Amino acid sequence: MTIHEFLSPPADSARRTGPHDRIVMSSRVRLARNLRSLAFPGWAKKAERVKALESIRPAVESLPQLNGAFAESMDNLSLLDKQILVERHLISREHAAKNAGSGLVLNKEESLCVMINEEDHLRMQALRPGLQFKQAWMAIDQVDTELERRLDYAFSPELGYLTACPTNLGTGIRVSAMLHLPGLVLAEQINQIIQSVNKLGLAVRGLYGEGTEALGNVFQVSNQMTLGEVEMDIVERLNKVLLQIIEHEENARGMLLEKKPKIVFNHIGRAYGILANAHSITSKETMNLLSLMRLGVDMGEFPTADRALIDELFIITQPAHLQKKFTEKLVAEERDLLRADMLRDRLRHVSRPNPKTPGNGSGSLDKRN
Amino acid sequence: MFCKQNPAKVHLTQIVEDKMQKVDLCEDCAKQKGVNDPAGFSLADLLLGLGASQEIAQSSTGEELKCPHCGFTQTDFKKAGRLGCAQCYTTFAEGLEGLLKSMHKGTKHVGKVPQALRQNRDLNDRLKHLQKKLDKAVTAEDFELAASLRDEIKNTKEQIDEMASS
Numbered sequence: 001m002t003i004h005e006f007l008s009p010p011a012d013s014a015r016r017t018g019p020h021d022r023i024v025m026s027s028r029v030r031l032a033r034n035l036r037s038l039a040f041p042g043w044a045k046k047a048e049r050v051k052a053l054e055s056i057r058p059a060v061e062s063l064p065q066l067n068g069a070f071a072e073s074m075d076n077l078s079l080l081d082k083q084i085l086v087e088r089h090l091i092s093r094e095h096a097a098k099n100a101g102s103g104l105v106l107n108k109e110e111s112l113c114v115m116i117n118e119e120d121h122l123r124m125q126a127l128r129p130g131l132q133f134k135q136a137w138m139a140i141d142q143v144d145t146e147l148e149r150r151l152d153y154a155f156s157p158e159l160g161y162l163t164a165c166p167t168n169l170g171t172g173i174r175v176s177a178m179l180h181l182p183g184l185v186l187a188e189q190i191n192q193i194i195q196s197v198n199k200l201g202l203a204v205r206g207l208y209g210e211g212t213e214a215l216g217n218v219f220q221v222s223n224q225m226t227l228g229e230v231e232m233d234i235v236e237r238l239n240k241v242l243l244q245i246i247e248h249e250e251n252a253r254g255m256l257l258e259k260k261p262k263i264v265f266n267h268i269g270r271a272y273g274i275l276a277n278a279h280s281i282t283s284k285e286t287m288n289l290l291s292l293m294r295l296g297v298d299m300g301e302f303p304t305a306d307r308a309l310i311d312e313l314f315i316i317t318q319p320a321h322l323q324k325k326f327t328e329k330l331v332a333e334e335r336d337l338l339r340a341d342m343l344r345d346r347l348r349h350v351s352r353p354n355p356k357t358p359g360n361g362s363g364s365l366d367k368r369n
Numbered sequence: 370m371f372c373k374q375n376p377a378k379v380h381l382t383q384i385v386e387d388k389m390q391k392v393d394l395c396e397d398c399a400k401q402k403g404v405n406d407p408a409g410f411s412l413a414d415l416l417l418g419l420g421a422s423q424e425i426a427q428s429s430t431g432e433e434l435k436c437p438h439c440g441f442t443q444t445d446f447k448k449a450g451r452l453g454c455a456q457c458y459t460t461f462a463e464g465l466e467g468l469l470k471s472m473h474k475g476t477k478h479v480g481k482v483p484q485a486l487r488q489n490r491d492l493n494d495r496l497k498h499l500q501k502k503l504d505k506a507v508t509a510e511d512f513e514l515a516a517s518l519r520d521e522i523k524n525t526k527e528q529i530d531e532m533a534s535s
Contacts, residue, residue, distance in 0.1 A: 036455055037455075038454070039438075039453055039454040040451065040453060040454055040455075042449060042451050043441055043449075043451070043453040043454065119451065141481070144481075145484065148483045148484065148485070153483055154455030155483055155486065156458065156478070157482070157486070157490065158478060159458055159469075159477075159478055160478030160480060160481075160482075161478075162455040164451040164452055165450065165451050165452075166452070166465060166468060166469060166472065167472060169458075169473070169478075170473065170478045170480060171480035171481060173480070201474075225472070225473045225474045226473065227472075227473035227476065228477060228478070228479060229474045229479065230479055230480050231481055
């Protein structure tokens with residue numbers, strides 16, 4: 001079975017729901033583990049990496065949680081396949097660059113994904129829609145406990161699980177969530193939030209890197225420190241911080257609607273106008289505008305669209321997903337045309353935004369009463 | 370500046386618990402260090418290539434340290450910001466200590482422990498505890514208690530040996 005036959009259709013994966021999924025798109029807990037006797041993947045020679053893969057892969061595949069999983073060596077996946085996995089947030093970009101000697105094991109629900117010979121011998125992650133850190137931690141903790149019986153982990157009583165990079169030492173845990181924060185961005189409060197989150201020793205990254213202005217107003221928040229703290233404390237701290245960010249985002253949306261409704265409606269209306277009518281559009285512009293439409297859906301401006309449709313468009317308008325639909329190799333300009341065609345088609349039945357101001361029902365003039 | 374070759378164009382600042390860390394990079398280094406990579410960038414990683422390796426280099430006495438297990442050296446660490454194998458943590462322990470302190474909440478692991486080791490640790494703790502009780506009993510000339518403690522110690526030791534051989 002190929003990875004494409006295995007992966008859920010984007011329409012299905014966009015329909016997964018979880019607590020607070022209006023703002024928290026997904027939660028992830030990742031553990032880094034290594035074998036005691038072999039060099040870390042970045043330093044190991046190819047033969048040694050292959051040896052590690054050959055001992056790890058069957059151990060992972062034999063786990064009951066990964067029964068019926070998709071397992072493949074990275075050299076058997078095409079560049080396009082790997083890019084699609086990156087766009088689905090199932091593997092890292094670093095892992096996508098790997099070939100022989102690295103592997104991937106992914107379960108059917110796409111809730112467990114194990115990268116073999118990424119930066120560490122094992123990078124195992126549990127994914128959940130919405131805010132579900134505890135569930136994700138429990139799931140991956142179980143996988144890890146099963147695996148430790150089958151593999152000889154590099155562990156020191158003093159330093160914990162030994163990792164290629166000292167930044168992951170100890171618990172090897174990274175707890176992270178993808179957040180959609182258009183309200184905080186529009187209200188220009190996002191930098192304040194990022195700064196205070198940083199002060200707590202947590203990292204904020206954009207969906208696709210590049211400074212702090214995240215594409216599609218999507219941000220990733222994660223812990224950085226892994227040594228000297230119990231896993232559950234890290235999980236709970238992240239959870240608390242996330243609940244606060246959610247509250248700030250909701251407040252920002254409420255404040256914008258109350259004080260600057262015209263600015264919000266203008267953004268959303270223009271986003272719809274362009275997405276539903278453009279004949280050429282880049283991936284970056286698409287994401288930024290889809291984010292505004294998603295905000296519009298949350299605010300009830302699009303009675304004929306649901307969030308799942310927007311989230312599906314988020315997935316299928318990305319370069320590799322778009323390319324996959326066509327057999328001939330497309331250059332960026334051609335993709336922009338096809339992306340626009342796709343968006344016009346999918347938004348054909350979505351009627352124009354219908355703004356509702358709190359109180360007076362129709363957003364006529366932007367004056368406070 | 371990071372590589373001390375090209376002019377710095379990427380400037381990063383990160384505040385962790387009121388400590389400010391700054392790094393200036395040229396475009397090539399930024400790319401190489403994955404600053405544009407959404408999956409794995411953190412300033413601590415970057416600082417690794419910088420302060421960390423220097424710290425490690427300083428800790429050695431003249432000759433360059435080399436991991437006996439995998440052949441990894443300080444120079445390699447400077448280049449990669451990653452270690453070679455699990456053994457490297459012992460080889461470079463001295464130089465790593467300060468780095469870990471600045472990077473993490475503590476320098477001692479308090480989280481999950483593999484089950485096999487946990488049992489072993491529990492048994493060892495028990496052994497120490499029994500030994501103390503035995504010493505006390507002997508001092509107090511309570512030979513009846515001492516005899517039973519000696520049996521318990523023997524049992525515990527056997528359990529530890531059993532685990533080691535399995």
